[in-house]
Amino acid sequence: MATRTIGRYALLTFCAVVVFLPIYVAVVIAIQPAARVVDFPGVLLPKSLTLEPFRNAMRSGNLGRYLVNSGVVTAFIVGGQVITSILAAYAFAFVQFPFKRVVFTLFLATLMVPAEATIVANYETIQHFGWLDSYQALVMPFLATAFGTFLIRQAFLGVPQDLRDASALDGYGHWGFLRGVAVPLARPAIAAFTVFSFLLAWNQYLWPLLVTNDDAHRTVQIGLKSLAGANVANLNLPAAGAVIAGLPIFFLLLFFQRHLVRGLTSGAVKG
Amino acid sequence: MTSTMRPRFIALVLSPILLAVACSSGGSGGSGGDSAQAAAGQCPVAALDKVTEPVNITFWQSGLSQSLGDAIKTMVGNYNAAQQKVHVTLQFQGTYDEGSDKYLTALRGGTLPDLVLLEETRLQLMIDSKSVIPAQACIDAAKYDTSDHLPAVLREFTVDKQLWPMPFNVSNPVLYYDTNDFAKAGLDPNAPPKTFADVVAAAKKIKASGAAGTGLAWEMSAWYFEQWFAKAGQTVVDHDNGRAGRAEKATLNNATGKEILGFVKQLFDEGLALNVGRNESGTDTLLALGKGDAAMTAYTSAALSSIYDIQAAGQFTDVGVGVAPLPGTDAPNGGVQVGGGALWLVGKGKSDVTKAASWDFAKWLNEPVQQALWSKLTGYIPIRKSAVTLPDVADLWKTKPTFRVAYDQLAASHAGGGPSIGPYKEFRSAIRDGLEAMVLKNMSVDDALALMEKEANAALTSYNERVAP
Known part of the structure; x- marks a missing residue:
């Protein structure tokens, strides 16, 4: 028994190190002068700390403004995706309509189309609307997602029939049942999807690069790219930028961790 | 890492396709640029003489990140401060690949820049885009003297006896x-x-x-x-x-x-x-x-x-x-041949003053003084023979003779330009x-x-x- 516990902890420790090491390396490179970076493995034990790389990254990559833009764009995308996914999932889970299975299959099939295949068509649409260099251009193409709909629909399907009957007897319509019963019960799945949606929206690069030119709408990943280069003498600059750009995700995970773990284990205890 | 790799992969596969589509839909995609297209081959260098307020032009740079990105910002700032006729807005567009893909996508009716810096490997692709004025047209119109430029640099960007883009950042x-x-x-x-x-x-x-x-x-x-x-x-x-x-x-x-x-x-x-x-x-x-x-x-x-x-x-x-x-x-x-970037003057849908302003800025970046400063800031080779006698370059070469090796090598090169292929x-x-x-x-x-x-x-x-x- 004891050896099994030790074994488990050893495995967990190993996995934690593997996951944590790149983050650790980014942080220690970011807080040291550039010259230390090529001093491997000495660089892993930080000394002569400095915040200079962060200042330079903020200035050179224009990260201040870009972080605000990323925040706005991400908030709208996540909000939009969560709302449309919940509504669509509700329809697919609880509402009866003709050809439901066919429609749902078609809906899911869009998951198979890679984003790269639609990028030029989306560009033409956005350009046609005159939306280049605007928040709409960054948000609109991403307001609906088959993945979120699927995930939340599966959670909705787990809502017991008895609850639906009970809420119908209490006079709840679709709207009341959705808000009062279905959404609270599917909260772990919705939380997991929120985090996922946030990550994708926050990390977008190619699309924002394509449809924006001015600083007023560009996002943080474009700023990061301007910091990345082949000059080893400046490696702490992109590292500092990456740490700054990664902070919102870090806090998001801290905040949602409880829900995420529940989301992962909720299937295990069912039934 | 994968997030940076994927766009590069896409660029690798997509760019000729993007171009083919852009060209074939060129007729319908143009937004009132018919007259401009008819005169696309000409360079109205004198149009700038008559302007009374600054002409705003947009300059896309890609491939120059980190300290190189800071250096190009400095150059643009210097130009804007040095004269009143043109104001350049610099916009970063990712790696060389991403910059050129963005340009090709924007050809489909989007907003094209007035001047764009692209890698030498994009030479034929840009010629085939039919959206640019050859620098040769401006050189001929302005009777601009190119005898002070390194011949190898000019040869690299010359196709069918026309210098297409103005050279800028050069290495070998x-x-x-x-x-x-x-x-x-x-x-x-x-x-x-x-x-x-x-x-x-x-x-x-x-x-x-x-x-x-x-x-x-x-x-x-x-x-x-x-x-x-x-x-x-x-x-x-x-x-x-x-x-x-x-x-x-x-x-x-x-x-x-x-x-x-x-x-x-x-x-x-x-x-x-x-x-x-x-x-x-x-x-x-x-x-x-x-x-x-x-x-x-x-x-x-x-x-x-x-x-x-x-x-x-x-x-x-x-x-x-x-x-x-x-x-x-x-x-x-x-x-040896040149590796590096060059400045393309965009003609499609552009007014005469805009074209003249782009030419003025490209010409300014090619001045010996600017080339010497650019070389000092970045380590690129000055592309003007007279630039190497200026203090920014001469002092560096005196203390670190290793810096002149690449210049001498290129100056001594008799090679024609590299492959001009799509x-x-x-x-x-x-x-x-x-x-x-x-x-x-x-x-x-x-x-x-x-x-x-x-x-x-x-x-x-x-x-x-x-x-x-």
């Missing part, structure tokens, strides 16, 4: 070597290798003496392969590297190709080279020198500034920085596939060359069918 490949390792191995640090045989001989001595792990750090790159053809006075595609008509076939499978691959194969067969792979980080070959794993490598001259930066910061101080012309087989009509990325993949098959899978020299030609010809044919049927 040199041999970096550790002079201390050379001394330890009993080699003369002041007599670096000049030929393939010299490199092999030096590598043997270095390895035998233990001065470094092995002789040469090698990256799987097509660039040096192309450069060795150029040094030998040979083209890599037909029709004079696509300069005198559209290139249709690769010209790799010949004596020059055999000599180059034979050299590479010998290095690896005898354990005289260290393969660092594709060197995606751009630092692996130089780090191998720093760590003593190898004593020589070929790399871009543009890296020299950062090498000194690192040493000044106290790292790798035991390396004696030696820079020499790229070794290889020389021919009277040969020499599917440049695919062409380079073809060469790299051959190199990798030979080094990693032990393919013979002949088979590797045949493989390169087959893949390269397929890429050329496919592009030509789509763009110029």
Whole structure:
């Protein structure tokens, strides 16, 4: 028994190190002068700390403004995706309509189309609307997602029939049942999807690069790219930028961790 | 890392397709640019004389990140402060690949910049985009004198006797070597290798003496392969590297190709080279020198500034920085070719004053004073002969003579321009596939060359069918 516990902890420790090491390396490179970076493995034990790389990254990559833009764009995308996914999932889970299975299959099939295949068509649409260099251009193409709909629909399907009957007897319509019963019960799945949606929206690069030119709408990943280069003498600059750009995700995970773990284990205890 | 890799992969596959689509839909996509298109070949240089308030132009730069990005910001700031007629807005568009893909996408009716900086490999793609004014038109209209420009630089960007973009940031490949390792191995640090045989001989001595792990750090790159053809006075595609008509076939499978691959194969067969792979980080070959794993490598001259930066910061101080012309087989009509970026004047849908303003800025960036400053800020080679007598360059060369090696090498080059081909990325993949098959899978020299030609010809044919049927 004891050896099994030790074994488990050893495995967990190993996995934690593997996951944590790149983050650790980014942080220690970011807080040291550039010259230390090529001093491997000495660089892993930080000394002569400095915040200079962060200042330079903020200035050179224009990260201040870009972080605000990323925040706005991400908030709208996540909000939009969560709302449309919940509504669509509700329809697919609880509402009866003709050809439901066919429609749902078609809906899911869009998951198979890679984003790269639609990028030029989306560009033409956005350009046609005159939306280049605007928040709409960054948000609109991403307001609906088959993945979120699927995930939340599966959670909705787990809502017991008895609850639906009970809420119908209490006079709840679709709207009341959705808000009062279905959404609270599917909260772990919705939380997991929120985090996922946030990550994708926050990390977008190619699309924002394509449809924006001015600083007023560009996002943080474009700023990061301007910091990345082949000059080893400046490696702490992109590292500092990456740490700054990664902070919102870090806090998001801290905040949602409880829900995420529940989301992962909720299937295990069912039934 | 994967997030940066994916767009690059897409660029590699997509750009010729984007272009083909952009060209075919050009007729309907234009937004009132018909009259401008009719006059696309002309350069209204005098239009700027009459303006009363500043003309705003947009300048897309890609590929210049980090300190290079800061340097181009400085240059634009200087220009805006130095005169009142034109105001330049600088916009960063990612890597060279992403910048050119964005341009090709924007051709489909989006917002095109007025001036765009792109890598030399995009030459034919941009000509085929039919959206730019050749700089030659402005040069002719303004009677602009190009005799002070390095001839090799002009040749690189000249197709069918027209200079297409204005050159700007230029580098070329040199041999970096550790002079201390050379001394330890009993080699003369002041007599670096000049030929393939010299490199092999030096590598043997270095390895035998233990001065470094092995002789040469090698990256799987097509660039040096192309450069060795150029040094030998040979083209890599037909029709004079696509300069005198559209290139249709690769010209790799010949004596020059055999000599180059034979050299590479010998290095690896005898354990005289260290393969660092594709060197995606751009630092692996130089780090191998720093760590003593190898004593020589070929790399871009543009890296020299950062090498000194690192040493000044106290790292790798035991390396004696030696820079020499790229070794290889020389021919009277040969020499190295330019790598780097050039400024394209966009014509499609642009007004006369805008075109004139773009030309004015491009011309300004080519002034000897600006080229000297640019060279000092970045380590790129000044493209004007008179720039090297100015203090910014002359002082640097006095204290660090290694900086002049790449300039002298390019000034002495008689090579024509590199391949002017649309599917440049695919062409380079073809060469790299051959190199990798030979080094990693032990393919013979002949088979590797045949493989390169087959893949390269397929890429050329496919592009030509789509763009110029």
